[in-house]
Amino acid sequence: MGVVNATPDSFSDGGDLATAEAGIAHGLALVTQGAAIVDVGGESTRPGAERVDARTEQHRVLPIIAALAERGVRVSVDTMRASTARAAVAAGADTINDVSGGMADTDMLGVVAATGVDYVVMHWRAHSRLMQSQAVYADVVGEVIAELLARRDAAIAAGVDASRIILDPGIGFSKLGPHNWSLLRELGRFNELGHRVLVGVSRKRFIGDLLDGRGPTERDAATAAISAWCAQHDIWGVRTHEVAMQRDAILVGSRFIPDNG
């Protein structure tokens, strides 16, 4: 899953894609490099970020989604807002990627059920402004799984088809470095939950911390090492800013699954 952040303030690529034309071109380039799906977002979720209003968010993402879908690209919309999700599906998106797992907007699960598209349920505890204060766990893997399954159950209760649900541990969201590494170390447990699993580590801060403070665009090789690890665990997808190197890493990682050639 390649990322198009149509935001002026995302931590790793924000500001570069300020016009719809640039977002469309970037999405098409990611597909050429091997992305199977392009995730388009118009609201930064980095720690400390302020929210944008629905109009601004939709003005940023809808033209990009429509243009990519028209060219046959599979598109997901990265949004916590039901109104944006509904408009994005009308514009051609076939997946709703909700980092709040339905917690940020009480209308979201109903919209997901009504549209019938794929739904990414990510583990989340609080909005960006507050999220790192919620990074407190006695058993991070057990708690993340329990909280994710509660959101999965809420989605099903709202009418979402279980086969449409994709689970995501939410690396970096209300989590400190050691929490992220614990979740990655025990990735296999997420794949036993009966759903497709998506993982997003691309260029995140905990990788920069491991690399002595290296900046976001200098973290792609380390991201690739984690992509290989994800593929080795038969994870359904990795969400990534850089695609070419990640694709190679996924090909290699998948070779370590028994009976896979």
Ligand code: PMM
């Ligand atoms: N991470 C970010 C944004 N959206 N969606 C999912 N499903 N999983 C993630 O880990 C995730 C996400 C933050 O990264 P960005 O601001 O660099 O896109």
